[in-house]
Amino acid sequence: MIKLNVIARVDKDKNSFGDLLYALHQLKQEQITQVNILFVGPIGNESLYFETLALAQHLGISSNISFTKKAILIDDLSEDIKSGYFVNFTIADFMGYSALEAIKNNLKAIFYNADSQYIESIKDKPINLCADLKEFISLIKRLISEKPAVDAEIIKSNERLKDTFRLSNNDKRTLLSFIKP
Amino acid sequence: MPKSRILIVSNLLTIGGAEKLIYELVVFARQNNIEPTILILDNYKVEYYDKIYKEIKVNVVRTRLHNIKHLRAPFKMLRSIYWVLLLKFFTNNFYESVHLMGLYNLYQIKALLKHKHRFFWHVTNAIQCTNGTYDFPSSYFDDERDTIVCINRYQINELIAHYGHALKCNLRLFKLFIND
Structure with a gap:
């Protein structure tokens, strides 16, 4: 079983959830059903939450997704959840603090570019930065077929x-110049 | 000699990226002997970082600056009046700089806050807005004394592409960071 955890508030400004559901659907089409997604975060937008549930049902993957419906600190997640992969949305190669938290805690973080206009600007990227859905699906397949090597x-x-x-x-000097101009 | 102070303005102290950035700014300021005050607007809840700031004795003020008539809670109303006056007339006397977290909060203080060093931290990208395009009014960027601090280079390109010559303020790039 491949367990994917998405640390994000369910809200319109983070709406790449549909992409991930579509990835599950694509995998299922290829008879790959052992991939589950847990969305870790509060429901910021109820209608998006219900739309996501409806989409999952339509795609036949309802049993593969679940929601915590509240923010949980990484420290407070169960060991079972921590053993999974942490999917973080990025803008090209720009990663936010949720990515850092996952990395700092030595969790297996993977990154999914949420803005398709930047696909071309992602160069020299590590294995776990997926520029688009195709790369994301390909990475999941590799996690199944060659897990130890990909994990490493x-x-x-x-x-x-x-x-x-x-x-x-140099950064410190610049930041200090912002704070005490 | 009195300690230097800065003011940080936002709307949330929950578990989140913008809130983490506030925390790192607070820690950095303290490391440099600068005392931060955090002003949270239109939100009186007790949130995740409140406890942390209480422990490290950082002053967090929750108030509102608009629709402040609140006769059933006179103390809250007086605090609002105090902060409106402070932001309008006295911030230069008290704070070295003022930092607003998130351009989505700028409507709260853009007209009200009179300070010669205003830094507006931009923490979202265009894709996070409706239709994938910024919907901030161009008046947000009309003061050449202001600085918009972007946290990734894509934001700078997006702002220039969307607002063009309307961008009169300074644009700076500063990465997301953690303190040692």
Whole structure:
């Protein structure tokens, strides 16, 4: 079983959920049914939540998705959930704090570009940054067929990402100039 | 010599990216001997970061700046009046700079806040807006003394493409960060 966790508020500004449901549907079409998604986050927009449920039903994947309906700190997630993969929406290669939290906690983070206009600008990307749905589906298939090797590559790639959030001395000077101009 | 101070303005202290950025700004300010005050607008709930800020003794004020007539809660009304006056007339005396988190909050203070160093942190991308395009009024960007701080290079391209010559303010890029 491949367990995907999506840390995001269910709200209009984060609406790439449909893409993920479609990925589950595509996999199911290929007889791959052992992929589940858990959406970890509060319901910010009730109508989007119900639309997502309806879409899942229409695509025949209702039993593959679930929602916590509330924000949960990574520390408070069960070990079973933590053993899964953490899907983070990105803008091309830009990653937000939820990605950092997953990486910092040594979880297996994977990234999905939420804005198709930037597909071409994603270059030299690590294995776990998916520029589009096709790459996302392909990664999931590899997680099934060659899990140990792909897991190792994901962990290695995430280790490199940790440092990108740290402030260099130059960054610190710039930030200080914002705070105390 | 009195400690330097900054004011950070937002609408939420829940578990979230913008709220985490506020926290990291707070920690960075403290590391540099600058005292932050957090002003949360139109939201009187007790949220995730309230407890954390209480523990590290960061002043969090919750109030509203518009529709402040609230006779059944005179203390809340007085606090609103105090903050409206402070933002309008005295922030330069108290704060080195003012930081607003999220352009979606700018309507609250753009006209009201008089400060020579206003930093508006832009924490969303166009794809997160309705129809994938920004819907902020161009007046948000009309003051050349203001600085919009973008957290990724795509936002800068998106702002320039959408607002073009209407962008009079400074655009700066600063990555999301964590303190050591």
